[in-house]
Amino acid sequence: MTATPQDHPEDHLSDIADILAFYLEAGVDVAVGEAPVDRFAESAAEQARSRTQRPPAVPAPDMPPPPTVSRPQASARPAPPAAPAPRSGTLSASAAGASALVTQPPDEAVMSAREAARNAESLDALRAILDGFEGCALKRTATRLVFADGNPKAKVMFVGEAPGRDEDQQGLPFVGRSGRLLDLMMAAIGLDRTSAYIANVIPWRPPGNRTPTPQETAVCLPFIKRQIELADPDILVCLGGPSAQALLATTEGITRLRGRFMDYESGTRTIRAIATFHPAYLLRTPLGKRLAWRDMLAVEAALANGH
Numbered sequence: 001m002t003a004t005p006q007d008h009p010e011d012h013l014s015d016i017a018d019i020l021a022f023y024l025e026a027g028v029d030v031a032v033g034e035a036p037v038d039r040f041a042e043s044a045a046e047q048a049r050s051r052t053q054r055p056p057a058v059p060a061p062d063m064p065p066p067p068t069v070s071r072p073q074a075s076a077r078p079a080p081p082a083a084p085a086p087r088s089g090t091l092s093a094s095a096a097g098a099s100a101l102v103t104q105p106p107d108e109a110v111m112s113a114r115e116a117a118r119n120a121e122s123l124d125a126l127r128a129i130l131d132g133f134e135g136c137a138l139k140r141t142a143t144r145l146v147f148a149d150g151n152p153k154a155k156v157m158f159v160g161e162a163p164g165r166d167e168d169q170q171g172l173p174f175v176g177r178s179g180r181l182l183d184l185m186m187a188a189i190g191l192d193r194t195s196a197y198i199a200n201v202i203p204w205r206p207p208g209n210r211t212p213t214p215q216e217t218a219v220c221l222p223f224i225k226r227q228i229e230l231a232d233p234d235i236l237v238c239l240g241g242p243s244a245q246a247l248l249a250t251t252e253g254i255t256r257l258r259g260r261f262m263d264y265e266s267g268t269r270t271i272r273a274i275a276t277f278h279p280a281y282l283l284r285t286p287l288g289k290r291l292a293w294r295d296m297l298a299v300e301a302a303l304a305n306g307h
């Protein structure tokens with residue numbers, strides 16, 4: 001005889017937990033239904049429904065009320081059937097969020113990001129503004145905003161590309177495997193999270209750790225630039241090619257870019273910026289550590305020189 005889930009419900013729950021853990025490991029982070037859903041039909045039905053539910057016109061205060069008809073209306077038409085209600089549940093809710101997000105044309109999203117970032121007078125305000133910002137669809141699939149870690153008053157700021165799974169779960173940048181390597185790299189020159197500030201160009205995890213699109217980067221860029229301006233470090237360290245290319249406005253590859261100090265216009269002053277290999281790259285390519293070590297020594301020397 002085969003045991004059913006009802007016989008041992010705790011085994012069944014632990015099987016489900018194992019399957020979910022496996023999916024998470026494999027990078028699955030969005031649950032979607034198997035049957036396709038026609039969102040256009042849903043929104044047409046929604047519009048039709050709101051048309052039929054429009055409140056009756058209210059007479060102007062100085063107009064006499066319409067005459068009351070006491071005769072029964074033989075020809076009164078039955079009310080039209082209500083349009084089907086939108087499907088309830090998480091998927092519909094997120095689909096509604098998605099349509100709000102995708103209806104903003106790309107250029108408009110970048111412009112509203114610029115304006116929102118400009119309005120932030122402090123790092124706390126910037127975090128709150130980012131938390132409420134709806135112009136980047138990554139926000140919908142991420143668990144939470146990953147704003148920053150470390151000391152915002154530090155002289156050195158490290159900026160990575162985008163949070164991964166561990167960062168998404170903890171809400172802090174560089175807390176997974178590459179974060180542990182970053183901690184070692186910082187420790188090698190006497191830094192830790194009390195003496196360095198850490199953030200990412202993209203503050204929401206891209207689903208399955210995919211590469212952020214150019215549009216997502218463009219929308220998030222005004223926020224990280226404002227974050228750098230408000231933190232006002234003396235030295236900016238770009239971790240990896242995507243971070244360096246976004247912040248230093250170049251298409252040069254990281255192998256050529258790394259190890260050279262460049263000027264970065266923060267908005268209020270010029271600060272020194274340097275790019276080095278991303279810790280995740282170094283985990284895959286340990287030979288690169290030799291060059292990254294040189295870059296960290298250059299950061300140490302610049303800090304010792306007072307800039």
Ligand code: URA
Binds near residue numbers: 160163164167
């Ligand atoms: N990689 C990044 O670029 N940032 C993180 O926070 C973690 C991994």
